[in-house]
């Protein structure tokens with residue numbers, strides 16, 4: 316009997332092991348990396364994980380434009396699932412996002428395997444020692460649902476993949492600051508609720524051919540708090556770079572080439588505006604790591620590299636928990652402090668094209684031939700012929716616009732879509748309980764222009780030029796007061812300073828202020844203009860000069876008469892006036908807060 320029993324176990328056990336493995340095998344693994352999880356598979360697998368493990372909490376973060384459920388999964392070593400409990404436990408929080416562009420499927424496939432290997436097989440259980448994870452397997456679920464073989468023409472697998480945008484054709488990775496989509500509203504609520512200490516966003520890049528499987532970006536160009544910048548540059552990146560080297564995963568900073576497909580033209584890197592994920596978390600004083608794998612490498616290889624970098628990042632956070640928490644706390648305190656406003660604040664940056672360093676770049680040989688089809692240049696890469704180029708890397712940026720930050724901004728109540736979004740970004744807002752006359756700086760725009768074509772569902776502004784002036788202005792009851800003594804000061808300035816790259820003026824939130832709503836009839840104005848000229852010889856000289864300098868003007872009756880209209884008391888002084896006031900004096904803000 317004993318022999319028989321052993322035999323039975325020997326016969327049954329391998330089958331049992333296989334059955335268990337199979338029940339947790341992902342679509343990616345079952346297909347040897349040729350297939351990626353569908354929306355339904357992602358939901359089913361995520362729910363199954365949460366049912367099987369008390370460490371995992373499955374939450375519905377929100378719903379997409381197309382009405383689909385967006386799950387996020389929280390994994391904690393004791394099953395904690397609220398920000399308050401997790402903070403109290405001393406853990407750092409790491410948010411890992413896949414599928415913001417679901418055609419770029421590595422994040423999704425890596426996340427599903429990693430969640431299992433942390434909580435079910437326990438292979439990476441130690442990553443939970445000091446880190447609580449929030450996994451967002453696929454942020455853009457509408458795009459994941461629109462799966463097909465023809466969604467990414469440049470990309471080497473998987474066989475079928477999701478689509479770049481949500482059901483409304485909006486790109487979520489342009490929506491972080493403006494917050495137009497329901498997906499982003501849900502994300503921002505989750506984000507300001509948790510304030511994850513570290514963020515990873517998983518993508519696949521387009522562009523030239525080269526040897527690297529994975530490129531990455533972090534905000535190390537000046538847009539971020541200096542201590543956090545140094546932590547990323549000198550502590551985090553050297554660690555993960557070393558680990559990736561050992562794992563033989565070729566990794567390089569995310570670059571573009573000075574000439575589009577031509578690596579030898581030189582490399583460029585620069586700051587990301589806050590419409591992009593890692594540019595956004597940077598102004599929230601939280602490091603973000605952008606992963607961009609190389610689209611010509613097979614999906615399997617790209618997913619494995621993504622997986623490794625997530626694991627190494629989590630390892631580093633486990634080893635440096637207290638230090639990261641300390642630096643973030645100090646960055647928050649520095650930003651909220653009055654001294655943050657002592658110097659002009661760089662609100663816009665440009666790459667410094669005079670400053671480069673030489674680097675070795677692992678490229679591949681290529682020929683540039685004149686196309687007999689189009690007459691253009693045809694880059695023909697030879698991935699079988701690796702070559703190391705020594706290239707100039709332009710990776711320095713300098714501020715191009717500086718602004719003086721106020722003690723507070725004040726926004727009249729007729730702009731609720733702006734005020735509402737401030738709250739979504741975790742910004743504290745107070746409201747005037749009665750009308751108040753305040754000494755403020757205001758901007759008046761001149762020569763505004765807009766883009767002809769839509770961009771992300773809006774027609775952003777082209778020319779944003781203004782003059783500042785100071786005056787006592789009455790702000791009505793219900794106006795929103797945004798004190799700059801808070802940790803989100805960078806976010807506030809990025810939204811409310813018109814010259815910021817993703818300001819709400821740029822995105823068109825304030826477009827109605829540029830519309831002239833009262834007009835003079837030409838026959839009325841012909842008479843009034845004559846009376847004005849007769850009464851004011853200087854006006855006549857000014858008019859003649861304007862005609863001389865501006866030939867278009869001198870041919871345009873309506874334009875000329877509107878010019879006179881603008882010089883009458885009937886003219887609307889609110890036209891082109893930015894309704895947001897900058898409160899200059901601290902005691903004014905304090906007085907408002909006391910009321």
Ligand SMILES: [Zn+2]
Pocket residue numbers: 416419517518519
């Ligand atoms: Zn992408």
